[in-house]
Amino acid sequence: MPFSDDPSATPFEQVPKAVIGRLSLYLRELQYMLKRGEKTTSSTHLGRLLGFSDTQVRKDLAYFGQFGYPGIGYRCEELMNAIKTIFGTHQRWPVALVGIGNLGRALLRYKGFSQQGFEIVSAFDIREELAGTTINEISIYHVDFLQKIISKQQIKLGIIAVPSNAAQFAADQLVEAGVLGVLNFAPVTVALPPHIHTVGVDLAIELEQLAFSVQHLQTPEAETGG
Amino acid sequence: MPFSDDPSATPFEQVPKAVIGRLSLYLRELQYMLKRGEKTTSSTHLGRLLGFSDTQVRKDLAYFGQFGYPGIGYRCEELMNAIKTIFGTHQRWPVALVGIGNLGRALLRYKGFSQQGFEIVSAFDIREELAGTTINEISIYHVDFLQKIISKQQIKLGIIAVPSNAAQFAADQLVEAGVLGVLNFAPVTVALPPHIHTVGVDLAIELEQLAFSVQHLQTPEAETGG
DNA sequence: TAGATTGTTAATCGATTAACAATC
DNA sequence: TAGATTGTTAATCGATTAACAATC
Numbered sequence: 001m002p003f004s005d006d007p008s009a010t011p012f013e014q015v016p017k018a019v020i021g022r023l024s025l026y027l028r029e030l031q032y033m034l035k036r037g038e039k040t041t042s043s044t045h046l047g048r049l050l051g052f053s054d055t056q057v058r059k060d061l062a063y064f065g066q067f068g069y070p071g072i073g074y075r076c077e078e079l080m081n082a083i084k085t086i087f088g089t090h091q092r093w094p095v096a097l098v099g100i101g102n103l104g105r106a107l108l109r110y111k112g113f114s115q116q117g118f119e120i121v122s123a124f125d126i127r128e129e130l131a132g133t134t135i136n137e138i139s140i141y142h143v144d145f146l147q148k149i150i151s152k153q154q155i156k157l158g159i160i161a162v163p164s165n166a167a168q169f170a171a172d173q174l175v176e177a178g179v180l181g182v183l184n185f186a187p188v189t190v191a192l193p194p195h196i197h198t199v200g201v202d203l204a205i206e207l208e209q210l211a212f213s214v215q216h217l218q219t220p221e222a223e224t225g226g
Numbered sequence: 227m228p229f230s231d232d233p234s235a236t237p238f239e240q241v242p243k244a245v246i247g248r249l250s251l252y253l254r255e256l257q258y259m260l261k262r263g264e265k266t267t268s269s270t271h272l273g274r275l276l277g278f279s280d281t282q283v284r285k286d287l288a289y290f291g292q293f294g295y296p297g298i299g300y301r302c303e304e305l306m307n308a309i310k311t312i313f314g315t316h317q318r319w320p321v322a323l324v325g326i327g328n329l330g331r332a333l334l335r336y337k338g339f340s341q342q343g344f345e346i347v348s349a350f351d352i353r354e355e356l357a358g359t360t361i362n363e364i365s366i367y368h369v370d371f372l373q374k375i376i377s378k379q380q381i382k383l384g385i386i387a388v389p390s391n392a393a394q395f396a397a398d399q400l401v402e403a404g405v406l407g408v409l410n411f412a413p414v415t416v417a418l419p420p421h422i423h424t425v426g427v428d429l430a431i432e433l434e435q436l437a438f439s440v441q442h443l444q445t446p447e448a449e450t451g452g
Numbered sequence: 453t454a455g456a457t458t459g460t461t462a463a464t465c466g467a468t469t470a471a472c473a474a475t476c
Numbered sequence: 477t478a479g480a481t482t483g484t485t486a487a488t489c490g491a492t493t494a495a496c497a498a499t500c
Binding site: 055 | 490491492493494495498499500
């Protein structure tokens, strides 16, 4: 019964960043396989679904230990659980959201987060009239209470969905409240202390990448999947 | 007056994919600089804002030609225009949206697209009751009319914001209508012909990446910025 | 057994960085 | 001029791929 504290596992810092991105995709596929009642899969099968080579799938997983059975492949449920453990999403992560505009509202109602082990537990906006209301049973507070509430709830992940000119302020508030990871949907770079992790998602940039490819590239290999 | 058809430029197919991602970030920063009235910048300055080295900024730009002035740096407006030309966003791209749920509605109201040269010109949903309505002045049609409308409007980029189980159908429809690039927000991998470009944005996966970093990584280097 | 498939090593390929002459 | 900064080459570093013994 191999696992992520396998002696053959590579220290996490030495795992290429791209591997972590693909790991999420493997997890997603495994979850669909399980829904369809599939018990086992293989590196070839998983790779074909996602546009990667079988070698790459095996190598990626090998960074974390030995999960497969020669001659058989991988047991879907076992591998899914192993990957969830690597991400820490076998347990629930409470998340805070700042900014209840169009995008913020959509995020509050998005089903996909809870399916992957994340739950937005509190939301904040600067507009007084939103304070005290709820969306999808999630309470909205005035941003003045952000620090107190987030530090009390020991929330470690925050989502920024405010206008660009408020993004740095929102990020600073989150960090002061003890958040360690920030998912930033504002199309602006925020400057944060070195120990804080940031992922930026700029919706227009995603289209830009696509526009470049469509114009200039002939055959797309596997493009960004997450 | 250097430009992207510079003789020193590398063929687009040989440009590393990661470079294109960073190019979008350079463009975004340049636009903010211009708003602030800054006339010139340098590879060091641009790099520091984004967490890249000056060498990397210069090397990235060098794939496309010579845009800088030794001893001076880069003229913001000139470089911005050059990058826009590379992306093709000096002209407007019409875009189609499929799926008017929470996320679709947010995308219809999102200001960021038009700022970067994209415009959602038509939207589609399977629910009869939405057909004929508009959001943000964008007409919503029944998905039965998707092919006719998109091919007539010669739309080349499509956005998928439907539930996972409808994503493959939506993608197929878009491709049949002549779309060449698909931005997919459904948390599922869609299978498409080899000449079609896809970018997948899975909101939960972004949080997963963050969760991994927060748990296992000490000092984040520059993380995904777009 | 034969066929399938793993985990791992070594070889290849690609991307980043350091260094520096050329330029303003 | 001296200081700043580019574009580019060569060296380094990192990631992917091919090959294959081991296993079921």
